[in-house]
Amino acid sequence: MKLLKVDSVEETKRKIDHYFEGIYLEEEYIDIAEALDRIAAEDLYAQLEVPEFSRATVDGYAITAKDSYGASESLPTFLQIIGKVEMGETAAHKVTPGKAIYVPTGGMLPQGADAMVMIEYVESLDDETIAVYKAVAPGEGVIQKGEDIQKGEQILSKGRRLKPQDIGMLAAVGIYQIKVFRKPRVFVISTGDELVHPKEEIKPGQIRDINTYTLSAMALNGGAVLAGQVIVKDDFLRLQDIVKNAIAKSDVVVISGGSSVGAKDVTAQVIDSLGEPGVFIHGVAVKPGKPTIIGRVDRTAVFGLPGHPVSAMVIYKVFVDYILQKLQQFNEVQEIVIQGICDANIHASPGKETYQMVQLEKRDDKYIVKPIYGKSGAISLMAEAHGYIKIHGNQEGIHKGEKVEVILL
Known part of the structure; x- marks a missing residue:
């Protein structure tokens, strides 16, 4: 067992960075329908423009803006209707001076038009003539081709947690699969002779297991999957066997209890017995949670958290979440x-x-x-x-x- 040396929070994080340098989760391709809250594993660039054609953002008439100059309630401009644009179809006619084409919201802007006048400012005089009561500027009521997203523009950064709007943007540029980091696997172990399952009747001196369920819920809430959860008595060989099995099937093992220096506190010895580099943190200058253990066996992070629920939850948020984000190269501020x-x-x-x-x-x-x-x-x-x-x-x-x-x- 390594000597107990209390490190600051920042020193602890620097050591985590050192011992897990270059260790990341594998990447996988998934459908964007399943990508919510996953972490992007690559930078993404638009391969096309959005929108792919100029279109109307209001319901009304496509015109040349010059035709509306000077129009008012008392002195309207009169234009000839030469057609309409159907949704999902190409505009069949070209707008020329003195002409107008009806376009619904989202419809394709006809060639020759540079503005839309909203239908609220138009009066239909007959089947072929409208009166326009408001002047519009070029570009008004229109979103131009490529105005939203330019071809070659970066739309996502590696390490970003995907939000609903990100998924919508991927769909907009025709990306239906995305490379993400595999979800981290977390194995939760609670230790103590006094622990019993919540459904069991407790005897004097026993307590119901809290940490297994609390820490497992925190793992799930952070986007991880549970590789397993178990209660273990204060027995070195039994705990060693359980932790060895957990390391083989997970990216992070969280052990609550047994992290102090009492006779039954064997977590650090167990971690050191299972492989290099073993424990590199035993004691952090933090309250609550001073007797925190952090180690690495092969590529797996192993944490020894205090058994007290508040201490365990605080240390999980400060350090376990930190390593989970690091494994996925998460690069955003997580705290609200x-x-x-x-x-x-x-x-x-x-x-x-x-x-x-x-x-x-x-x-x-x-x-x-x-x-x-x-x-x-x-x-x-x-x-x-x-x-x-x-x-x-x-x-x-x-x-x-x-x-x-x-x-x-």
Whole structure:
């Protein structure tokens, strides 16, 4: 077992970057219908223009803008109707001075036209004549060919999490398959002689397993798939066998409990026994979650999280999410942050990055941030929280009335 050495959060992330340099998930092609929330594995460029033809953005008449100059309610311009454009069809006629063609919204703009006058500003005098009561400028009511997306324009960056609008854009440029990173596989293990399944009756001294379900839900919420989940008693050989099996079938193994330095805390020894480079972090200057373990066996990340639910969830968000994003080359800001005014003084532990759970209350046009206090073993602390404040190790704390940033859970 390596000696316990407490690293800062930033030092820990730098070590993760070092030990997992060049380790990424495999790539696969999928249909865009299945691509929501997947991570793009390549830069994509448009191979055509959007729109592929100039078209109307309003319902009305295609004209030459000059024909409408000076038109008003009291002095309309009179134009001859020479046809109409059907949706999904090419315009059959050309617009010339003094002429107009009816075009529905989205229809192809006829050749010779450079503007659309909305039907609300047109009066039909007979089957062949309209009166135009409003002047329009060139380009008004029209989206030109290639105005939305130019051919050769980059439309997606590698490492982007695909949103509904991204998928719509891919469809617009004729891309129906996209290369993405395979979903990361996470295996969740909870350790402890005292743990029992939630459906079981508990005896004095036993507790229902919380972390297996909480951490598994966090993995699924982050876009991972579960490679497995299991409860293991405090037994070195049994835990070693389970972790070895988990490493073989997953990208990240998360073990809650057994990360401290007590007689039954064997997580670090188990990780070191299974291969190189083994444990490279044992102890992080963070509250809650100081006795955190991070290691690597072959290409698999192995985390030893504190057994207390709040500590386990905080460390998962700070470090497990970090490695999951790194494996997929995710390059966007993931955190959603709200600014508010702190409602009370908050003490921080010197030299440790402190994560304080808070609730948000909307008053008038601003958010009031209320700290929630409780011990790290209380799952209700997380259930009641809307988010948390991150207090850096060089800060003594936060004063009542101070502006803070709340990272939403």
